[in-house]
Amino acid sequence: MSTVAKSYNKKADPVVAYCSERTVVQSPLQVELQKETLTNAPMSMMLGAPEVLSFGQNFLRSFGGKRVLDVGTFTGASALAWAQAVPDDGEVYTFDIDHTNYKKYGVPIISKCEKTFKKINAVEGSALEELDKLIADGQSGTFDFAFIDADKVNYSNYYDRSVTLLRKGGVIFVDNSLWGGSVCDPARRTDESTVAIHETNDKIYQDDRTYSALLNLGDGTHVAFKK
Numbered sequence: 001m002s003t004v005a006k007s008y009n010k011k012a013d014p015v016v017a018y019c020s021e022r023t024v025v026q027s028p029l030q031v032e033l034q035k036e037t038l039t040n041a042p043m044s045m046m047l048g049a050p051e052v053l054s055f056g057q058n059f060l061r062s063f064g065g066k067r068v069l070d071v072g073t074f075t076g077a078s079a080l081a082w083a084q085a086v087p088d089d090g091e092v093y094t095f096d097i098d099h100t101n102y103k104k105y106g107v108p109i110i111s112k113c114e115k116t117f118k119k120i121n122a123v124e125g126s127a128l129e130e131l132d133k134l135i136a137d138g139q140s141g142t143f144d145f146a147f148i149d150a151d152k153v154n155y156s157n158y159y160d161r162s163v164t165l166l167r168k169g170g171v172i173f174v175d176n177s178l179w180g181g182s183v184c185d186p187a188r189r190t191d192e193s194t195v196a197i198h199e200t201n202d203k204i205y206q207d208d209r210t211y212s213a214l215l216n217l218g219d220g221t222h223v224a225f226k227k
């Protein structure tokens, strides 16, 4: 049993299971995409934890968030969650270096709801370069919410770009911030992803641009609020 776990991992401990059973709310499309991803997609454990997605949807709905940055699409589970939580004139920019899995598994399911699907702007390419393009395009301070869930070595860069692109009061979720618990043990901070996540956690805690809290939700969720 693991005390840090995505709830769909059957080895999650009873406390994780108890909390997620009283947190996760999924639409039929979300249930279908989760099942399709876990059954058929390669590296299916990259799928976003449903408890993290539900928590993020709660934020978006409660503060009326409209514009979202979704860094790391995979099959589209997080993009779908945000698209369902923003209003009809909301938009979700979802970035991935390769949208093959999104097109193969996500698009056929998400496009069943035209209203939701049309809110998603899928941008294929280096997420860092694409975020920099938005900044160069004058879009700083115009986004409400960012979900960081792509390559871990760039977490600090994605966080910085998100702080720039968010408006005051905007919220950032950094996914996998506990990385299976490995960040908590200095002896296990040996690979570059673990080191990058650990350094980003310290950076966020010390960052004067945001208020923040590191939560044991899913594989760890570092939540930052732009001052």
Ligand SMILES: C[S@@+](CC[C@H](N)C(=O)[O-])C[C@H]1O[C@@H](n2cnc3c(N)ncnc32)[C@H](O)[C@@H]1O
Pocket (backbone or CB within 6 Å): 046, 047, 048, 049, 071, 072, 073, 074, 075, 076, 077, 078, 079, 095, 096, 097, 098, 125, 126, 127, 128, 149, 150, 151
């Ligand atoms: C953990 S998955 C995203 C999961 C998704 N957010 C969800 O909720 O199911 C990480 C994704 O980041 C993408 N990725 C990796 N490096 C990237 C980069 N440099 N730029 C953009 N995307 C990248 C991978 O292709 C992968 O699909």
